[in-house]
Amino acid sequence: MPKRTDIKTILVIGSGPIVIGQAAEFDYAGTQACLSLKEEGYRVILINSNPATIMTDTAMADKVYIEPITLEFVSRILRKERPDAILPTLGGQTGLNMAIELDESGILDELNIEILGTKLDAIHKAEDRDLFRNLMYELGAPVPESDIIHNMVEAKALVARIGYPVIVRPAFTLGGTGGGICNNDQELEEIVTSGLKYSPVTQCLLEKSIAGMKEIEYEVMRDAADNAIVVCNMENFDPVGIHTGDSIVVAPTQTLSDRENQMLRNISLDIIRALKIEGGCNVQLALDPHSFQYYVIEVNPRVSRSSALASKATGYPIAKLAAKIAVGLTLDEIKNPVTGSTFACFEPALDYIVAKIPRWPFDKFESAKRNLGTQMKATGEVMALGRTFEEALLKAVRSLETGHVHIEMKNPAELTDAWIEKRIRKAGDERLFFIGEAIRRGVTIEQIHEWSAIDLWFLHKLEKIVMMEATLIANKNDKDVLRTAKRLGFADKKIAELWGTTEAAIYAFRKETGIIPVYKMVDTCAAEFESNTPYFYGTYEDENESVRSEKESVIVLGSGPIRIGQGVEFDYATVHSVWAIQEAGYEAIIINSNPETVSTDFSISDKLYFEPLTIEDVMHIVDLEQPMGVVVQFGGQTAINLADKLEANGVKILGTTLEDIDRAENRNKFEAALQELKIPQPQGETAVSKEEALVIGEKLGFPVLVRPSYVLGGRAMEIVYNLDELAYYMEHAVEASPDHPVLVDRYLTGQEIEVDAICDGENVLIPGIMEHIERAGVHSGDSISVYPPQKLTDAQKETLVDYTTRLALGLGIVGLMNIQYVMSEGEIYVIEVNPRSSRTVPFLSKITNIPMANIATKAILGQSIVEQGYKPGLAPEQAGVFVKVPVFSFAKLRRVDITLGPEMKSTGEVMGKDATLEKALYKGLVAAGMEIKTHGTVLFTVSDKDKDEAVVLAKRFSTVGYRIVATEGTAKLFEQNGVKTDIVEKIGGKGKTLLDMIQNGEAQLVVNTLTKGKQPARDGFRIRRESVENGVPCLTSLDTAEAMVRVIESMTFTAEEMPKAEVTN
């Protein structure tokens, strides 16, 4: 069927900020969809609140709106743009929920706007548990015994009937927020209460647990002519019970016979046909390992994380084709973009195996519960391809960048057998490594199977890996054994350890003996048809298919898995760098390991190598491609960290040299450079031991800021207020050593300022200056950023420009740099220089229309800023105010303290823009998911040092009509200052306590700064968690609270009494 001509303009809804459960995969899907629709000649309008994405580049759509994805703002855009249709199925759950809201509001009917892709009734049928089960009954598809419950009484009644264990799945939530498995009454009480709270329709599905079965997924597509295909099937290493986003997954399925496969394929196709989905759909199934009995677990009637994975695993671009199907094209008339010769209506055949491992944030949130269950906790994932399972798995392990290069724990000697058993029985992020440890200790795989229900097929493979370790030890320097080990995916680093030599020595030995990988093409068809996809993976086989081209090439290193501190913004810069390299006439080659991203879409670069970002894997590609050089400054710290080893191997680092990178990152060298440039920085020193740190602390005076050098996202960074705290930090938070020094700086309170700049070696272009709402001490990634600065004088701006320019030139920057400043008592100090792309690059690029990554790349390749048509210095300020507001995923992470501090905690960000700061903040806060109410109750629990500031805030909240509630001490102070305050009991008090108020929904906002001192900190933590658990915004910085009240003030009219005339006579 030809594409529809009755539609001209289509609004695409993006997925908003990156949160756990909804990450970069929707940037990939949305970008593909927008380009795909434009390719077909439609006018595309995009709304997405996330500035860090490629999809919100103005080139991606005819019109891009970076506005909150809320009914209010989307409706406004619909009225203004009058599109003929909206496409909501590529924006994750956010997109679907928005479509439902728009429909219910009546605006779609009113403006005669059609929903493309999946019809609303199908969304309802797939998402509403009752309707879904009815549909499954109609199709004869088995579902686990279950029922919808709306309250605790119903929940208990159901459990009485079906028994424990049961799974709680809240309706209409992302990534299973608020759900979990309950084994007893207490867990039921806890999880059902939270589940009901998180479900926007106060509805949960309680389901008989089928934990332990094989979890299988099918990615299916269907078009309007009812053609339906399976793009990919996948098998979870972790059995049912762990969210698929938190499971290790392989594609295709490994332990299913053809009959089982066809049985599940048939039902998956029946489901997509019954739902009449026009586009992509994900079907999750549970299969009994001992019979043909299966259950349908869940259906996602849209493009999902799994479909991004399936696209990268097979080469089949699901989102791109889903967009084409949405406008009426059919699979049998769309060309398969991979082969270019066959059609999209076919099922990819793989001749390799794919392993995906999630990347969890527990390295940052050490206090978080590491247990995995039905609620997703991973922030990102890595994928690896290989010709054996072992190879794919071990490549994926070393792609994680968690310090693991093998299936082993870092501290095996410290682990007891009992602990290992516990961590295998109860799945957590490190289960794979614990299993490796158990096998090494002689635990049988049958025993491990009993503990974990992981299929023996997988366990045999892990055993094979462990057995190989012994073979290696017994056969030092044996090249046949080495080859076998490499075919099983062993890292050089691991082999070096077993052979008692260095990684470099193994690499050299392999090159000498010809044990090097070849690169195979990902072509969707297992070589059946000739393809020209420039998409490769490395493996140890005979025939290499990746041919070096005549053109001079540049390799760009990607940023690996999405994690806190290194998000989609680095992928944005990577992709822009690739485009700039191509514009400059070179061949651009990407290496990356993240399946969710735009950069790993093979149509972006001239060549894509889907490989781990380790020195070994990168050097193999460098050896083959012989590029002019490697660009490391766009791939975040991942890429920067490879620079020294690359250079040691004789590879040219393009842009800022390794020496200069080191000068900016090495504390002592940096200090020397600053002294030379006469640019002030907060006093500080480097400590390599606890004793040294204490001496420094005493000398500088408290508070001090402590952190390890070479870190990203402020990991393990803390502000400490006295010697005891410092001693504790040195003992527990870091391992200081001459190789890993710890920085101790005077902590300056003040205005934090951030500047991004581009330097070509001669001139410096500063697109903009941003100031932070939160005072220094809160990580820049967790602060609200404002452009242009609202508080700086022209003279201060000039100083910033001067410092930035001198720093860029003085540090020898070629390309991008990011500088954090603090202004304390009118004086400007440099806190930190990052000789690379930063989190704010996409935000600033979009605001100022200065394509920073592009200009920087061209500068790196030798085109000066002036030659590129830009004027050095600070670019003219744009009209309006722009704010970048961080978004957190605390609801998904139990036990994490949400207090903002020097260590970054946010997972994503949104942008708000408008004519005034207040309006921009309003949009930013709303887009970040906060509800701003013009009246309500605000609960103050502040530490003593904050009380004076809190009084002022309380007064302002009170003036706009908020009820103020505080505990006795604070209330008294407020009252003394004329703020009417209601008293509530402290935690543990006899009457109604703070916690009760939060639980009962009696507070609309919580301001909490109780972080210091043992008991207050413990209480403060409980208050903060309770707020998160109950969905009440909790502000831990008085600055954020000030911004909030400022917004409310701007929204409300005052209610002041008339001034009374003085009685004169």
Place this chain on the structure above:
Amino acid sequence: MKTRLLILEDGTVFTGTAFGSDQASQGEVVFTTGMTGYQETLSDPSFYGQIITLTYPLIGNYGINRDDFESITPAIRGFVVRELAEHPSNWRSDMTLDAYLASQSIPGIEGIDTRKLTRIIRTKGAVRAILTEADAEVNVEEVVAQLQNTPFITHHVREVSAKTAYPSPGRGKRVVLIDYGMKHGILRELNQRDCDVIVVPYNTTAEQILAMHPDGIMLSNGPGNPMDVAEGIETVKNLIGKVPMFGICLGHQIFALASGASSFKLPFGHRGGNHPVKDLRTGRTDITSQNHGYAIDMESLKNTDLELTHIALNDGTCEGVRHKKFPIFTVQYHPEASPGPEDSNHLFDEFIEMMEIEAAKENQHA
């Protein structure tokens, strides 16, 4: 671990590890892209005389079970895989693939770059090859010369067809199933629909068949070149117009040849479970299971009473025809699946329906 060689007629030598039987073996190497279904594949008689390469690298993962065979004795000459599973894992698994192939005297080789082999087959077409033990006496040049001089086999069907007729009783329509190398799946589908099936050898005459008073005739799949099956073509020629007929794969080709069309050898065949076939009448595309090295020339249909009904979406070749006057339709692919997708399973229902309509007509005339 024994080293084994796979030597191709173009002189390429693959060195791998031996499994299965230790017998040396020679045949045409073909590849199949199905990611599951190796048990069905190795027992599919259409692979008679061939050495099969699986493009999916991990084979044997779910072992060999009692149920999934497509014939009693496999007809393949060898099995080539990247990695053989030492430890299968599936509740139905009775033995390893290795043990099974050893018991059937079929040699296998593992550990070679099967993608490289696939690319050679894709470029060169049908490739003769030998699987042999790696010892000092192997003279590659001699082996290659011998391979190049070995004529391609022409008697496939004779080898795999039933030797005598036998019934598979049911209470429904009587179907005579001409066995050119039938997969059990076809019989299973007919039995499921309660057909009263009589399986007959490929060289049974039309007269003999009509004497069984069939309601319909099923032409099975089978190996090799349809032109080699002269007796079969003759029989079908004499059956056209007399009884409803349904043909699959080689059965489809034999019917087309019997109707005056011609066939040709595909460059490297269609083998796998992901082949899209478009039904020209409904416009719908099914994903099908395929296994054939020859195809019917579409041009040659012009001078016949046949109408083209199905085409392969990928290369546009003929995938199905229908007789313009009589109730006969045939398809190049495998609606019985096993292995592969079951999207076109409805064709068996259409066959039953066709027989019912014919029976109703007969009754009216009577």
